[in-house]
Amino acid sequence: MQLSTKGRYAVMAMTELAGRGDGRAVSLAAIAEHQQISRPYLEQLFARLRREGLVQSVRGPGGGYRLARPAASLSVAEVVEAVDEPLRATRCAGHGAGCMQGGARCKTHDLWEATGRHLREYLGAISLADVLAGRLGGIVERAA
Numbered sequence: 001m002q003l004s005t006k007g008r009y010a011v012m013a014m015t016e017l018a019g020r021g022d023g024r025a026v027s028l029a030a031i032a033e034h035q036q037i038s039r040p041y042l043e044q045l046f047a048r049l050r051r052e053g054l055v056q057s058v059r060g061p062g063g064g065y066r067l068a069r070p071a072a073s074l075s076v077a078e079v080v081e082a083v084d085e086p087l088r089a090t091r092c093a094g095h096g097a098g099c100m101q102g103g104a105r106c107k108t109h110d111l112w113e114a115t116g117r118h119l120r121e122y123l124g125a126i127s128l129a130d131v132l133a134g135r136l137g138g139i140v141e142r143a144a
Contacts, residue, residue: 007085009037010045011131014079017055018071018128025057025064045083052082067128076131077123 012035020026028046032039046065049055054074055065067074100106126136 003080004085006045006083007080009035009041010049010079010083010085011076011128013037013042013045014049014054014067014074015128015131017065017067018074019132020066021071023066025062025066027064030064048083049079052078054079054082071128071132072130074128075124076126076128077120079128080123 013031016031016035017026028039028042031037032042046055046057050057050065053068056068057063057065099109130136
């Protein structure tokens, strides 16, 4: 299972906003430069993030985007899901019919479903403030 560029870049951009900490708007050009992400791609992501209420846009001189809530209250999972990135590891859509012919579930369905659930719980427990502070939870420390 791999998180797409869309989800990774959204988290990178939101962490850039969170790192500014002063509440001032940050231009997409500045985020693009610091995170080395194309500006047109960021425009697509920020349209979704704004629609989901995670960022606010500021017009005029000095305009750009800022977090709609404090970084400590925005989880990584919220950011990823806001850009339409599902946090699941199964190849089927989930509840009900499986991905096999006739709607059967494959033998590994429960394994991948549990993996996706753990990923969602883990990313849901990590805020943008945690990412900035390097507080990534027990899973990362145990793996090191």
